[in-house]
Amino acid sequence: MTGSLYDRPDFFAAYARLPRSEKGLEAAPEWPALRALLAEMAGKRVLDLGCGYGWFARWARAQGAESVLALDISARMLERAAALTEGEGIEYREGDLEALDLPIAAFDLVFSSLAFHYVVELPDMLRRVHAAMAPGGVLVFSQEHPLLTAPSNPGWITPAPGQRVWGLDDYLEEGPRVTDWLAPGVVKQHRSLGTLVNALIGAGLTLAHLEEWSPTPAQIQAEPDWAEDRDRPSFLLVKAAG
Numbered sequence: 001m002t003g004s005l006y007d008r009p010d011f012f013a014a015y016a017r018l019p020r021s022e023k024g025l026e027a028a029p030e031w032p033a034l035r036a037l038l039a040e041m042a043g044k045r046v047l048d049l050g051c052g053y054g055w056f057a058r059w060a061r062a063q064g065a066e067s068v069l070a071l072d073i074s075a076r077m078l079e080r081a082a083a084l085t086e087g088e089g090i091e092y093r094e095g096d097l098e099a100l101d102l103p104i105a106a107f108d109l110v111f112s113s114l115a116f117h118y119v120v121e122l123p124d125m126l127r128r129v130h131a132a133m134a135p136g137g138v139l140v141f142s143q144e145h146p147l148l149t150a151p152s153n154p155g156w157i158t159p160a161p162g163q164r165v166w167g168l169d170d171y172l173e174e175g176p177r178v179t180d181w182l183a184p185g186v187v188k189q190h191r192s193l194g195t196l197v198n199a200l201i202g203a204g205l206t207l208a209h210l211e212e213w214s215p216t217p218a219q220i221q222a223e224p225d226w227a228e229d230r231d232r233p234s235f236l237l238v239k240a241a242g
């Protein structure tokens with residue numbers, strides 16, 4: 001589903017207009033906090049899951065990563081990533097996160113940005129990822145926060161003048177959610193925070209950092225609209241060791 005979604009001309013065109021699509025990592029509000037979870041890239045063998053335009057893959061390579069294998073299920077995304085990439089050291093390959101076929105103990109860092117909330121069989125995917133991590137390897141990823149994926153009709157509610165609250169229902173009813181984001185009929189997978197943590201543990205990973213992302217005062221000053229994430233975080237940032 002995700003591949004066909006991102007390859008749809010209407011969705012791909014809308015996605016291309018997002019700030020993070022046009023300007024890369026620096027336009028992603030969560031990037032500074034996510035970058036802080038990453039160790040030195042020098043000499044690292046990196047796996048980028050759901051690479052999109054390849055912004056992270058190129059950053060990792062520029063920071064000295066030995067190699068980057070960047071996977072995405074979308075042919076359009078991979079085509080754009082390849083067009084934006086110069087030099088060697090990055091391999092873009094079509095790959096479905098639901099059916100990963102990875103070499104054993106081959107990567108020092110597995111990275112993913114805003115892709116795991118599309119994965120139906122997340123526990124199985126995490127087990128495959130763990131097996132692909134070299135001794136001492138690390139998994140760092142971001143995903144939409146469960147408070148964002150849970151509601152049947154996500155959005156802010158104004159029950160009284162000057163009052164704004166985030167509507168929340170069905171938090172413990174896990175499974176697919178169909179929403180309109182950039183295009184109608186986008187399907188994301190909701191799972192509670194506890195289910196996500198237990199999936200990591202069940203895959204043999206050790207949780208090292210869990211962050212409900214919040215913009216800094218400086219970010220809010222520069223981008224006032226980001227202040228709403230002080231009331232309801234949009235992103236969950238995770239670091240886990242193999």
